[in-house]
Amino acid sequence: MRIRPEEARQFREDVLNIVAQIPRGKVTTYGYIALLTGWPDHARMVGRTLHYTPGAEQVPCHRVVNAVGRTAPGWAQQRELLEREGVTFKANGRVDMDKHRWEPSFE
DNA sequence: AAGTTGACTTAAA
DNA sequence: ATTTAAGCCAACT
Numbered sequence: 001m002r003i004r005p006e007e008a009r010q011f012r013e014d015v016l017n018i019v020a021q022i023p024r025g026k027v028t029t030y031g032y033i034a035l036l037t038g039w040p041d042h043a044r045m046v047g048r049t050l051h052y053t054p055g056a057e058q059v060p061c062h063r064v065v066n067a068v069g070r071t072a073p074g075w076a077q078q079r080e081l082l083e084r085e086g087v088t089f090k091a092n093g094r095v096d097m098d099k100h101r102w103e104p105s106f107e
Numbered sequence: 108a109a110g111t112t113g114a115c116t117t118a119a120a
Numbered sequence: 121a122t123t124t125a126a127g128c129c130a131a132c133t
Contacts, residue, residue, distance in 0.1 A: 072114040
């Protein structure tokens, strides 16, 4: 299922709203966010949105990493930002996902 | 219009 | 632990 041009706006909005809810010290993945928006196969678009959409700076997008806990390419600061809130990394430089994966307690 | 690219994911080697 | 491969989708060449 593809996102039609009219829905694109809503999609970006949803992504930002979801990211805004990630609590301090927790992280989530692009794929999971995609799932929550109702567009399960759009992990890439989530990444694109957070990277290029103005306004992403206003939400804690540093709390979003990929499925294996790798931080965003070309964004050196991200690791420091996370560690600052208590997120721990493994020896290989990846986030300890099992420990910090965000589990929304439903609303 | 066809090919490439990337803040992705999963599986396999 | 790395690297490849294939599937995915919209934007960009």
